[in-house]
Amino acid sequence: MTNLLAAWRRLGLLGLLVSLAVVARAQTSSALTFHTLTAAQGLSENSVYSIVQDRRGFLWFGTQDGLSRYDGVEFRVFRNDPQRSGSLSSNFILSLTEDQQGQLWVGTGGGGLCRYNHVTGRFRSFEYEPTDENGLADNFVRVVYCDRQGRVWAGTEGGLHRFEPRKNHFQRFVHAASLPENLRRNSVRAITQSATGTLWVGTGEGRISRLNPATGYLEADPRWAPTSAITALQPDKQGGLWVGTETDGLWYVPATGPRQGIGQRVAAGPGEAIRALFLDQQQHVWIGTNKGLVRYQPVAHTFTTYQHQSGVVHSLPDNVVLSVFQDRSGLLWTGTEGGISSFEAQPSAFAAYPGLAGRPNGPVWAVAEDAAGTVWVGTESLGLVSYNPATGQRREFRHHPQDPGSLSEDFVRALCFDRQGRLWVGTQSQGLDCLEPGATRFRHYRHDPAVKNTISEDFIRTIYEGPDGRLWVGTEGGLNRFEPDKDGFTSFRNDPANPRSLSNNFVRVVHQDRTGRVWVGTGGGGLCCYNPVTGQFSAFRTDDRNPRSLSSNFVRSILEDHAGQLWVGTEGGGLCRLDDARRGIFTTFREPQGLPNDVVYGVLEDAQQHLWLSTNKGLARFTPANNQFYTFDTRDGLPFDEFNAGGYYASPSGRLYFGGVQGLVSFQPGAVRTNAVPPPVVLTGFRKFNQPVELDTSITVRRRIVLGPQDYFFSVEFAALNFRLPEKNRYAYMLENFDPDWVQAGTKREATYTNLDPGTYTFRVRATNNDGIWNPRGTALTIVVQPHWYGTWWFRILISWVLFGLLFLAYRLRVRQLLALERVRHNIARDLHDDMGSTLSSISILSQIARTHQHNQRTDQATALLDQIGDSSRRMLDAMDDIVWTINPAHDSMDDVVARMRSFASDVLEARGIDFTFRADPSIAGLRLNMRARREFFLLFKEAVNNLAKYAQCTEAAITLAYEHQRLVLTVQDDGVGFDPQAPAQGGGNGLTNMNSRAAAMKGVLDIQTAPGQGTVLRLNVPLKS
Known part of the structure; x- marks a missing residue:
């Protein structure tokens, strides 16, 4: 075993030396274009340790000072806030992953593990508790990982933890205690799952261990020789593992194979500390190191290093690369200590022409290629340049005043190879040149007014050879056709007198179609079509x-x-x-x-x-x-x-x-390359009166918002989660039931509405990616605008009932009014019948008796009867006058009533020689009495005055009218003989009874204070609102 380790170390040293040489050779590579975002653009902090894309499409960046969510244009930053529950437990973010429920897990440096709920926008923290055996063993969570079965794993200095969602706690996995001390340390730095389903962890002690599900222990693979700390693990499709270490470079561990091959060192790996590993969609390994980003291509066994280059805008922003990630569209991201950068793995297909290398990049006006593949370029100041991509050979043809065979001018406007291989060169102002195959000297064609078949103008703009082999030359002075047999030209120019001539002499482009027609584009004369058979032109122009x-x-x-x-x-x-x-x-x-x-x-x-x-x-x-x-x-x-x-x-x-x-x-x-992936479309914000609204659920997942009537100005913010050139994303939105059609918003990412009518609306938004591919479904939000209280359904029902009640009340009042009017009519009819009828009857009887007396010569009796008939007639006229006055609505005012009362009192009392005063308080001015009350009030007054005049035997009387406490008060006082209220009425009349009846009809109170020899005071008190 010792010999094997020594061999590995020697191999590792050799690989390190080779890798250093390779890195040194590759450091100048700048083929990739990095687009960098930093704290200046809204990133929470520039050191990006982890990157993940959630299922909605947002990118999340874990930094040294907070968590950032990116929508392609703007960042939303999450940080620890001690004053706010549900915030991050720590701002130092080391690792990120998303589980199968769409919840984001955040491993922090010192704050344990956090779980973000995208619905509520709140974090749940899991931190180390010394007494909790089912909690985290340490608050320094270096790595968090979700496997293909949806299980969430966390690596700490105290081992591997698996979250148990049903119990809401963690199960801890460690190496067996029976192992030697150097094999049972549990500092987990990396976690991954191989293609075969095995869960692997890399430790700070330089070992790779797998979880044995049967025993529940971590088992160090005996075939892996200890190295420096394992910093990254990345599985491949074959079941093998790429292993990044702190000081021993890059390793590859195949899934199976001979014992000797398990720890095989990749000989050309980078020698610097590896901070991150990522296997992209092309199975290239991207390696984040302390000295740049390295791409390893396993098939070719080549390394390419990309580093920061001072003064180069689109180079890597910093050489310390902490994380690498590829989003769903295939765009790669790298987190450095200088910000986050996105880049394409393949360089752009667009290449600058190498034939102009080392020369100022001036304007190019013409391009052509010969049969050998040499590219010829007409420039504005460098003359004619040729470049052969296969051989790298480059030549320049310039104008030399002392050499008549040189190029006519260094400003070349047109190039064309004919079928004989000749190169025709059109210059800005010095005519047409021709270069024969293999030659270096030019033949010149210039305009000569004295020669008929010369070119029409020296300002050449286009040269074209048609399918029939004819050469056409467009100039500032018309169209020219080259006649090889004459080595001259036939010119076509505008003739104002000929509508079938060329429409304009400024010829910009010529083309002959497959039918033989020649199309000529002009500068101001539109498009012309030349018919070679007829020799005539027809023109197509703009028609407004x-x-x-x-x-x-x-x-x-x-x-x-x-x-x-x-x-x-x-x-x-x-x-x-x-x-x-x-x-x-x-x-x-x-x-x-x-x-x-x-x-x-x-x-x-x-x-x-x-x-x-x-x-x-x-x-x-x-x-x-x-x-x-x-x-x-x-x-x-x-x-x-x-x-x-x-x-x-x-x-x-x-x-x-x-x-x-x-x-x-x-x-x-x-x-x-084009981007054919439609972008996810999400809502990112909601504002009222330009102020962000904190909702109880995230606007990203919310499907309904209710607005009050006071929320009449609101805005909806949205984003297309396409990160390839997101500034080129375009949007269209529509508020159903308000907008008649989709509103093309361009790159604007918000929609604002004001003063919507109450009702239910659906806001829809869709978007394109950078290449114009639409996501037609987009996303939608139901917006309910509530009415003011006076526009609610219950208020409308209430108003309906109130209106019905008012109509019913009006109907009842009208009926009552009609009944009252009918009663007045009935009373008038009754009075007319009773008073007028009896009076007329008595007049009739008296007139018959008077006629008898007159016939019998009893003149005195007849005269007395005639006087009696006259008195009856006058009383009847007075009664009729009272009725007419009463029913006239113009007399509703108390001013009219007072005037009639004053007139009546004056007529009656002055005729009896009674002194009287009549005083009406100013407070009664403007009061009004309806017809019935006016009739009853006035007749009661007349009765009182007549009684005073007939029976009081007074010399003085006083009449007053006042308005007190919403009551009309009439007082009639005399200094006459008075009477006994209990005694029967004089003459058996019904005067007092009638007056009490009239007072009752007005809901008033009649009070008479009198006694024999003490005069009389009559007081009528009637309720009357002002």
């Missing part, structure tokens, strides 16, 4: 009145795809598809449909029948079958975003080239 016309008159590129469909790239009008050449019908695709920019410089088709477009804001891949755009910019690995006109080319090998303001980009379309 026709949305199906060409979208812009400035045409930059033309492509005929594999199916013969013509596509037109425009400046400012996006991409156009020609649907009907006879009628000039186009379909346009612009920014709202997914284009990154409406300036389309170049259009190319790849082998998968996708169209690639260069713009001022990156590249776009368009799929005509479903009109789907994918966009790419510097965030996706492009070296720059702004491209140039003319600088696009598809090589026979399928490689695409696009030139721009900072050089040339090339790529194989099939190597460009």
